Amino acid sequence: xxxxxxxxxxxxxxxxxxxxxxxxxxxxxxxxxxxxxxxxxxxxxxxxxxxxxxxxxxxxxxxxxxxxxxxxxxxxxxxxxxxxxxxxxxxxxxxxxxxxxxxxxxxxxxxxxxxxxxxxxxxxxxxxxxxxxxxxxxxxxxxxxxxxxxxxxxxxxxxxxxxxxxxxxxxxxxxxxxxxxxxxxxxxxxxxxxxxxxxxxxxxxxxxxxxxxxxxxxxxxxxxxxxxxxxxxxxxxxxxxxxxxxxxxxxxxxxxxxxxxxxxxxxxxxxxxxxxxxxxxxxxxxxxxxxxxxxxxxxxxxxxxxxxxxxxxxxxxxxxxxxxxxxxxxxxxxxxxxxxxxxxxxxxxxxxxxxxxxxxxxxxxxxxxxxxxxxxxxxxxxxxxxxxxxxxxxxxxxxxxxxxxxxxxxxxxxxxxxxxxxxxxxxxxxxxxxxxxxxxxxxxxxxxxxx
Numbered sequence: 350x351x352x353x354x355x356x357x358x359x360x361x362x363x364x365x366x367x368x369x370x371x372x373x374x375x376x377x378x379x380x381x382x383x384x385x386x387x388x389x390x391x392x393x394x395x396x397x398x399x400x401x402x403x404x405x406x407x408x409x410x411x412x413x414x415x416x417x418x419x420x421x422x423x424x425x426x427x428x429x430x431x432x433x434x435x436x437x438x439x440x441x442x443x444x445x446x447x448x449x450x451x452x453x454x455x456x457x458x459x460x461x462x463x464x465x466x467x468x469x470x471x472x473x474x475x476x477x478x479x480x481x482x483x484x485x486x487x488x489x490x491x492x493x494x495x496x497x498x499x500x501x502x503x504x505x506x507x508x509x510x511x512x513x514x515x516x517x518x519x520x521x522x523x524x525x526x527x528x529x530x531x532x533x534x535x536x537x538x539x540x541x542x543x544x545x546x547x548x549x550x551x552x553x554x555x556x557x558x559x560x561x562x563x564x565x566x567x568x569x570x571x572x573x574x575x576x577x578x579x580x581x582x583x584x585x586x587x588x589x590x591x592x593x594x595x596x597x598x599x600x601x602x603x604x605x606x607x608x609x610x611x612x613x614x615x616x617x618x619x620x621x622x623x624x625x626x627x628x629x630x631x632x633x634x635x636x637x638x639x640x641x642x643x644x645x646x647x648x649x650x651x652x653x654x655x656x657x658x659x660x661x662x663x664x665x666x667x668x669x670x671x672x673x674x675x676x677x678x679x680x681x682x683x684x685x686x687x688x689x690x691x692x693x694x695x696x697x698x699x700x701x702x703x704x705x706x707x708x709x710x711x712x713x714x715x716x717x718x719x720x721x722x723x724x725x726x727x728x729x730x731x732x733x734x735x736x737x738x739x740x741x742x743x744x745x746x747x748x749x750x751x752x753x754x755x756x757x758x759x760x761x762x763x764x765x766x767x768x769x770x771x772x773x774x775x776x777x778x779x780x781x782x783x784x785x786x787x788x789x790x791x792x793x794x795x796x797x798x799x800x
Contacts, residue, residue: 353413353610354420355405355667357674364667365679367400371664372709375657375754376776390653394660401664416610417666423612425714426662428622429517430655432594433473433757435625439586440470440477441646442636444579451487453555456496457548459483460503464544467508468515471594474587476505476758481644484769492558494773497766498782499551503544505758506750510540510743513598514591516756518707518716518745523598525720526727527738535739536746539794543747546790580640586628593628597621650764654757658711661754665710672706672718687722694723696799700740704748704791708755716745740799748791751783752776 374393378386386393405414449455459479467475483500487493509515511533513523519532602616671678676685687698699719707715719741723730730738749756753763753776763773774782 353410353416355409355413355417355670357667357670357672357679358677360667360671360674360679362671362679364401364671367397368661368664368668370400371397371660372754380775380777391656394657398660398663401667405667418663419608419610420612421662421666422659423608423614426659428618429662429711429713429757430658431622431625432471432517432590433654433761434651435590435629436471436474436587437477437651437761438629439583439590439632440474441481441644442580442583442586442632442641443478444640444644445479445482446577446579449482449486451483451490451493451496453552453559455486456483456555457552459486460499460551461544461548463500463504464508464548467504468511470587470591471514472505472509472516472756473758473761474590475508476500476762478587479504480762480765484766484771490558490562492561494771495551495554495558495782497762497771497773498779499547499554501759501762502750502783502787503547503551505762506756507540507543507547507747510536510746514594516746516749517713518749519742520594520598521713521717522720522727522738522742525717525725527731531731531738532742535735536742539739539743539747539798542797543790543794547786550786579643580636583632583636586632590625590628593621593624645769647768649768650761653764654760657760658757661711665714668710669714669718673721675722684722687719694734694737696736696740697795699723699737700744700795700799703741703744704751707745707748708751711754712745712749712756716741719745736799743794743798747794748787750787751780753779 371394374386374390374397378390378393402414402418405417459482463475463479466478469475470478480497480500483496487496506516509519513520513527513529513532515532519527522532523529597617597620600617604616606614606616606619608614671680672684675681678684683702687695687702689695703715703719706718720730720738723734723737723741750759753759763779766773773779
């Protein structure tokens, strides 16, 4: 940035407190003051955003705070929320109707299908498409929370590993010059191994809980299982969304709009966002209202994500600035762990540091920070440093599953489940699940691929 901006080298760790406060609010308020959080989470989020903006204005001036906020909102938050919004609306117009029962075989099959779809439709698209049918199939079960925890692990995160369309971090890599097929060639083995282990573990856990259900629930019905699609035309809108996102990475228009403060928007990005919003509008206009009602479609999940993530993006500004400052920033002790004294990258450190920060920050900007710390040259990172790029990619995509805020679909799935009366684990309760299941898996993957 050449205009007014924060120099991460001059910031202390105190500037990270609003972001930490935002995360702790998401974690603790639903536990200790759920009623207050439910009715005032927007005000609490705004308070944490102001906790960064007010001292930023006082110390660095209004123009610097304004420039940083505009840069984050226009170039990062708005495209992010438009993509989520369009996928949420379009997928919410597709209703899978049938009499599926959420037994271990069916649940495992749906998770496997969703894991595969996530690399094509994106983790958000696949999650929004399948979460409601999964809820319906398991509606009569008493023991079902684990189903949706594994859904987040697989469909909302690890499944989006094979293409740049699957998860935002990989799309950023694509925009930086990483070949479209690089992720498929290099991430297929880690993704297949992780998915196979998690699906097998899920089947064992689900089978255990299935045996504890009421006998009439587990008795095999002779009624044939049927499945049909309502609102199937929305699949076309999903395909257009995927194509628009892909095209924006391939097509580089010479027409660029300069909004000042180092904010430049290419024509391809404007076209992409307009097409995405048009597909959402078309879905709302052409999908029967009855389909959305029976799909239990409401605006609450996307509203909650939009409000919470705008505060997360704003409070994250100084944290990312400190990370970008590298050895000169407040996080220098962490960053010295990623290279040997002679400058060679330590792949295991890239894997874990990218992953841990992706669990707490949005995984897309975290990926970009470590991509740049590794040199930022796509040709080098796909060639001699391909192991480093793989470590960054796997860490960002896989470990986004460690917390509800590691990847936006995680929070949307949680919100939809709770709206349908499913008591999902708390912020820390979910981390107990991910800590017990995912961390040992990631240790094994690290030893296999990044030693």
